[in-house]
Amino acid sequence: MTKRVAIVGIGTTGFRATTPDVSYRELTYEAATKAYVDAGIEPKDVDSFVSTAEDFFEGYSIADEYSPDQLGAVLKPIYTVPGDFIQSLASAYMMILSGIGDISVVQGLSKASNMLSLSEMTTFAMDPIYNRPLKESPHAVAGMEMARFMHESGATREQCAKVVVKNKRNALDNPLAGHGVLIDSDYVLNSEVISFPLTQMDISPHSDGAVVVVLAEEKTAKTLSDKPIWIRGIGWCSDTPGLETRNWGEAIYAQMAAEMSYKMAGIRHPRSEIDFAEINDEFSYKELQHLEAMRICRKKEAGPLTETGGTEITGEFPVNPSGGCLGVGNLYELNGGHKVLEVVRQLRGEAGKNQLKDITTGLAQGWRGVPTATGAVAILSN
């Protein structure tokens, strides 16, 4: 691949548990305005758009209908990827490489507060014949996975709780985050059991918000931005959707997506060649499982590393300095978008109190949540 592509604009509304003052239209409009101002462009300069939406999350069938207006994309090339935001990013990235224009825009949105039946909705995503009639809680799936992961990796509930404490603490210093709080591990361990070993505090609470990202081909990127953030590698992968046959201990989707992005970026030793990561922590154990799957930690190492502070902002390999899903909120299909946004803010040196020092390369990772086994990874460098 000869062309290089960079992120030249980001915009967000920030993330809060509720956003009663605005509709989904105004949420995206705000994020888009900020992204275009950040990139120094107007919508007419954009060649193509990708929106990220999943029908039942939006509450619309064929939700792509409602994507063009608030992006300034009326009568322009735009389509919808019902996947993680990082998959949309990959789609837009390929569009630029294919020669469909120089500038592409990616959008994602969460109005989770408007969904009153989140649990029922997750059940609706399960196999209609084999799984749904059992009427298991969706958290039972996460609980089963957590148990299997702990068994295989030796990770403890205490180590998982440490992830929650760290991420919610990091969120306190992130003005975009909606769920920052100061707690200790006991608070997590003693919170209500939802689906053992999963407790209430192991689960990320939901948030509303929007993210818009502007991508540009190298030449355009350099004229638009003095701090372009380059997409060095990108990967995505789906393991089986079948609960009966999947590998419950290791996150194969994360492993394969990461390896694809490492190969593209020419990375052999992710731990030393990447400086920090924003990875999916929708449930506490997921952060540990993903760290091992993506070879940032060796097998059985993520728990102890977390326990000894190695993944803190001041640690050897900072993970989720933004506060992650646990501190910012679960944004569903936008989760990967938030990760990309935070990696870009760090690499540009715009992360405020949570700013890391001497960094050049970051990793953003998304997972599509229960009951899926789909994930995506992007490697970004300044």
Next chain:
Amino acid sequence: MEITEKDVAHTTSKLRFDDIKKGKVLSVKWEPKLNYAWDNGPALGRYLAELKNGRIIAKKCDKCHRTMLPPRMFCELCWRPTGRWVYVRDTGIVNTWVVSYVDWKAGRLNIEGGVRPFTPAIIEIDGTSKGMGILHLLDEVDPWKISRGMKVKAVWKPVKERIGAITDIKYFKPVK
């Protein structure tokens, strides 16, 4: 290659509705109970509040000068924030229409039994810009005498029954 009868013969097994209904072929039923509470935002929020007051309010774009219904916080064509709120009338003209014998589930109305067909239409509200229509229903008119450009007026629900919804207008009817 050519795709032939033989190629596709075993790709699908054709059933009849009765095979499923009468349980000759087993199936699993699931009625999703998905509820949403929409945040309307400032534009639609005020639109609905004014409907409750028996008035229709639009919003104007200062660049393209369109007076828009439903009101919106930004103009999707000029892509900039909209300006003034403007009350428009509750009369308008029919842009295009349809005489429907089916309901939203594709169930047939009992037309032979005297049920009136639905007559939804795009109505351009007086006071908005040309072509700025809304979807609503027509009534108190012979379905076969509706015509393009026909003048119509809103028939409102009684004040007590209004809830701040598009259905606070029961329908539109012709006026001279």
Next chain:
Amino acid sequence: MRRVAIVGAGLTKFVRYAQETPKELAYEGVRMALDSCEMKLSDIECVVHGTAPDAFDGVHMKGEYLSDASGAYRKPYMRHYVGGGTGVLSPIHGWFHVASGMFDTCLVVTEEKMSCAYPHPAGAFLTIFDHTTEQPLYPTLIWIFAIEMNRFMTTHGYRKEDIALVAVKNKKNAIDHPSAQLAAEITVEDVLNSEVMAWPVNRLDISPTSDGAAAIILAAEHVARRVTEKPIWIDGVGWALDTAYWCTRDLYYPDYVEVAARQAYKMSGIREPSKEIHVAEPYDPFTYKELHHIEGLQLCKRGESVQMLVDGVTQRTGNLPCCPSGGALGVGNPIAATGLMKIIEIFLQLREEAGKRQVPGKPTCGLAQAWGDLMQVGTVVVMRS
């Protein structure tokens, strides 16, 4: 930009109620596509899936549910959609995967099992409308298309009996299509006398609801030449969405189709589409839609599509055959799979492998188009042999 070819295709039979699950339908389409070019799943580097809405199959995140049946197990897999335009967007999205240089082969799958929605898939369409300003009125899809048809007819002075000829032509063409659900010899009177759904739309003006799947395989030039002697090249792609405020648009003309078509023509160097395109598959879920789209695609001037139809130009033996497959009206309409069925028809026509449906004159350039959402999206692919 790398050249990308279609090298294989699979298509299930379209039926009203299939016993197969959505997964099994997708599997059948994929299996046929792989067999058609003697490729194995291990030769496939990535998969894209086009299907929408989730309400048809009745599974939230149905792209995930369909992934392993679509051959995506442990592969890069991505779903995309633009309402009814999804079928023709699918090869476009697959084309990005290969043209970008990221992959050499891509499996493109489309599936729809509309019969899962009980008792009728029409109910699934209520939630395509604005939840605040439109859904409380309980609109149906048929209403809004009838509204558009009325506007189209009123503007150009078209008559229902002329538009009905589209159904007569397409259902007859479908007699020669092995996957067809509603192939028949009918007359204009049959269309006019079929029950009124929503005037001006009668039952025979509408395509059926269907279950089915379709798949194609895309390959970069160096692979394509190895796999087949007759690669069909994707030469131009275009797609566009208009505003969701559909009541504020003049429905007599599909601007979104024109924008998408011009993008595709520019890419493939086409200046006079009506002369350079030899065979077309415009999307025809309703009779008037074929005509509406022919005008948007610049295959005739605005207001002249009915004359073209009456003169027989769009017949299989005419100068510009349209929907030689039988289209959505004849073959059936499992939405996303229909769009890809049209791509497959052009693929076969350009390879001169369409059997009894083959149009005369050794066509070398063809076009497929789809449309959907709130009468809002156009997707166009130009193909060459």
